Amino acid sequence: MAIYDVVxxxxxxxxxxxAVFLAKEGLRVAVIEQNKQVGGCLQTFSFEKKLFxxxxxxxxxxEEGQSQHRVFRYAGILDDLGLSRLDGDGFDRILLGDDPEDxxxxxxxxxxxxxxKPYFNxxxxxxxxxxxxxxxxGDSFPLYNLRNGNAHEKEAVSHWTMHDIMRRIPDEKLxxxxxxxxxxxxxxxxxxxFYVHGLVTKSYIDSAYKIKGGSSQVSKLxxxxxxxxxxxxxxxxxxxxLREKNGAIQSAVTASGAVYEGRxxxxxxxxxxxxxxxxxxxxxxxxxxxxxxxxxxxxxFMVNIVLQPGTVPYRNHNIYWNRSADVYAAVAYTPGEWPxxxxxxxxxxxxxxxxxxxxAILTYxxxxxxxxxxxxxxxxxxxxxxxxxxxxxKEEKAALLIDTVAARYPELRxxxxxxxxATPLTFRDYMGTPDGSIYGIMADVQNQAGTRIPIRTKxxxxxxxGQNIGIHGVLGVSINAVAASAELLGLDxxxxxxxxx
Ligand SMILES: Cc1cc2nc3c(=O)[nH]c(=O)nc-3n(C[C@H](O)[C@H](O)[C@H](O)COP(=O)(O)OP(=O)(O)OC[C@H]3O[C@@H](n4cnc5c(N)ncnc54)[C@H](O)[C@@H]3O)c2cc1C
Numbered sequence: 001m002a003i004y005d006v007v008x009x010x011x012x013x014x015x016x017x018x019a020v021f022l023a024k025e026g027l028r029v030a031v032i033e034q035n036k037q038v039g040g041c042l043q044t045f046s047f048e049k050k051l052f053x054x055x056x057x058x059x060x061x062x063e064e065g066q067s068q069h070r071v072f073r074y075a076g077i078l079d080d081l082g083l084s085r086l087d088g089d090g091f092d093r094i095l096l097g098d099d100p101e102d103x104x105x106x107x108x109x110x111x112x113x114x115x116x117k118p119y120f121n122x123x124x125x126x127x128x129x130x131x132x133x134x135x136x137x138g139d140s141f142p143l144y145n146l147r148n149g150n151a152h153e154k155e156a157v158s159h160w161t162m163h164d165i166m167r168r169i170p171d172e173k174l175x176x177x178x179x180x181x182x183x184x185x186x187x188x189x190x191x192x193x194f195y196v197h198g199l200v201t202k203s204y205i206d207s208a209y210k211i212k213g214g215s216s217q218v219s220k221l222x223x224x225x226x227x228x229x230x231x232x233x234x235x236x237x238x239x240x241x242l243r244e245k246n247g248a249i250q251s252a253v254t255a256s257g258a259v260y261e262g263r264x265x266x267x268x269x270x271x272x273x274x275x276x277x278x279x280x281x282x283x284x285x286x287x288x289x290x291x292x293x294x295x296x297x298x299x300x301f302m303v304n305i306v307l308q309p310g311t312v313p314y315r316n317h318n319i320y321w322n323r324s325a326d327v328y329a330a331v332a333y334t335p336g337e338w339p340x341x342x343x344x345x346x347x348x349x350x351x352x353x354x355x356x357x358x359x360a361i362l363t364y365x366x367x368x369x370x371x372x373x374x375x376x377x378x379x380x381x382x383x384x385x386x387x388x389x390x391x392x393x394k395e396e397k398a399a400l401l402i403d404t405v406a407a408r409y410p411e412l413r414x415x416x417x418x419x420x421x422a423t424p425l426t427f428r429d430y431m432g433t434p435d436g437s438i439y440g441i442m443a444d445v446q447n448q449a450g451t452r453i454p455i456r457t458k459x460x461x462x463x464x465x466g467q468n469i470g471i472h473g474v475l476g477v478s479i480n481a482v483a484a485s486a487e488l489l490g491l492d493x494x495x496x497x498x499x500x501x
Pocket of ligand 1: 010467
């Protein structure tokens with residue numbers, strides 16, 4: 001039986017990038033993925049011959065010289081990746097309640113502030129200061145800038161909550177316009193560290209791009225590079241156990257009974273799932289308890305719509321609407337307030353230039369709304385029909401969400417040809433996250449020790465990577481992959497290679 005140098009569990013972006021970085025060094029790498037399609041949140045699907053992203057609709061920091069660009073260039077996928085830049089004068093547009101105005105989030109920090117000033121002319125100084133804090137926070141996270149710094153740099157800014165910083169801005173409406181795309185990070189007033197808002201927001205202000213051909217282009221290209229470096233992905237293989245001997249993991253065992261032996265293991269899955277596979281005295285009950293107790297982000301509900309050709313003009317920006325002028329309210333909505341927010345992501349029709357052929361509507365949803373059906377599972381590889389009540393729930397919620405969107409954008413309902421719905425159970429089953437949590441373990445300023453998950457575990461040859469060990473999102477997970485791979489390769493060594501690529 002083959003013994004791999006590194007066995008990676010989960011082919012999400014974190015697993016794939018780590019696999020490529022390690023395989024490039026000549027290590028024998030195997031990735032084990034439970035799904036047929038690789039990529040986790042990078043998966044795409046189609047219906048009515050139209051392509052949809054299951055999660056990732058746009059990516060930040062992809063301009064030449066910026067961190068995402070550098071990481072993808074080193075991974076060898078940049079030249080083949082079709083990119084299309086969102087509107088520089090407003091890649092996101094923010095809507096609050098009934099206010100008819102849509103406020104632009106523009107690309108480039110100074111440009112961002114400049115384009116909001118006409119709407120908030122008394123807040124020019126506050127906007128400049130906000131942008132300055134974003135710069136400060138961005139500079140305080142060395143790895144985000146692909147440099148090896150020291151932990152103290154980020155400690156200086158890690159204890160601020162979003163609210164601590166945002167309330168310095170005297171105009172409350174401006175505060176909420178700046179946080180209007182809260183769906184990108186599920187920010188909660190007194191829990192979410194400002195740096196989560198800051199790093200995510202800044203990455204898109206630095207530059208915001210869509211992937212032509214869908215987000216799965218990233219995972220397909222990474223897979224190709226991995227193969228070129230001798231790596232392999234085993235699909236339709238669900239890991240159910242990690243066998244330990246003498247304080248080290250020896251092998252990963254899957255539901256099919258296959259055994260993958262390795263010298264080093266990296267879990268690109270939720271840490272709680274990984275720990276449930278291990279029975280080893282090195283994993284202390286207190287550590288296990290801490291990971292199980294860490295709160296996961298809210299889940300989501302998404303309606304993906306196919307539009308009649310040549311009817312709805314394509315918008316080269318995303319739209320974020322919040323029912324309340326207080327955007328923090330959405331993440332803590334009560335069922336009567338649903339949908340409390342939405343994002344609209346448009347797909348450009350290549351056959352009808354200037355028109356959209358698809359639109360995705362994304363909103364928060366508490367997984368508990370689907371408690372009745374939580375024991376059911378349904379994925380393409382193992383289809384199983386859910387009962388009529390679940391379908392009725394989906395229909396009812398989809399109609400409500402579409403009605404809410406149509407109040408502002410009637411053309412989207414008027415020209416809708418077909419739609420498909422994803423619920424928290426869909427996200428749970430396809431992404432493998434607990435309760436369909438969109439961003440995994442949430443950083444909490446009030447509980448930093450309990451929500452910061454280290455890459456290294458107490459088992460010397462088991463590491464974590466992915467969105468749960470740092471910041472989520474394509475950039476966050478890419479940085480976490482650099483950090484996890486650096487545990488095996490050395491950080492200075494890896495960073496030098498990334499910079500030289
Ligand atoms: C609805 C939604 C919208 C988003 N939009 C954006 C966006 O526009 N831009 C952006 O930058 N980020 C976005 N994100 C966040 C981003 O997609 C994620 O943070 C990131 O892709 C997570 O990558 P990951 O490596 O942690 O793993 P994941 O993508 O979660 O992948 C984990 C993989 O592990 C596999 N796995 C799980 N359990 C097992 C097992 N037992 N055995 C084998 N394999 C297993 C899963 O099948 C999956 O393939 C979005 C996320 C969601 C949910």
